[in-house]
Amino acid sequence: MSKLGDKIAQKRKDLGMTQELFAEKMGVTRQTVSRWENGSVMPDVDKIGDIASLLGVSCDYLLKDDVDEEVTRTPKGVSRLLLSAKGKIVRFSFFEDEADIDLFNADCEILEFEGNWMRVAVKTKKGRIEKLIPVSCVSSMEVVKEAE
Numbered sequence: 001m002s003k004l005g006d007k008i009a010q011k012r013k014d015l016g017m018t019q020e021l022f023a024e025k026m027g028v029t030r031q032t033v034s035r036w037e038n039g040s041v042m043p044d045v046d047k048i049g050d051i052a053s054l055l056g057v058s059c060d061y062l063l064k065d066d067v068d069e070e071v072t073r074t075p076k077g078v079s080r081l082l083l084s085a086k087g088k089i090v091r092f093s094f095f096e097d098e099a100d101i102d103l104f105n106a107d108c109e110i111l112e113f114e115g116n117w118m119r120v121a122v123k124t125k126k127g128r129i130e131k132l133i134p135v136s137c138v139s140s141m142e143v144v145k146e147a148e
Helices: 003-014 019-026 030-038 045-055 059-063
Strands: 088-094 108-114 117-124 127-134 138-146
Touching: 003 030, 003 045, 003 059, 019 030, 019 045, 045 059
Parallel strands: none
Antiparallel strands: 088 108, 088 138, 108 117, 117 127
16 A cells, blocks of 8 residues: 555544545545555545545645645645634535525535534524534535624
């Protein structure tokens, strides 16, 4: 195994993702993920950022041998960029098979992070609700405004 492959495999497993699920989220085949992990093929350069984002690590962590995971991830599973959205009002886009009807096209406040999960609040017809959602189900988000 390559060091990059080892890192991809370990982080994927830490997140509880199978090769098949990881491949689906990356838009590649399971065999491609297997080849990345065993070091027989390197991911395309344009995939490295997507891999890092999905795994919650920095590109530096994936590509450099001297970068410590703990420096690149605080808290576990949450990138510094995502952590900066805490307390802001955002709109999420979800991976197609993980859409949440309560959060679809809604202004949500990110309340806190715990491991690979985030607690968000949203106003619905039923009133304000709080939900715990996995960070890995979010494909993108747009910051709408600072929380009030």
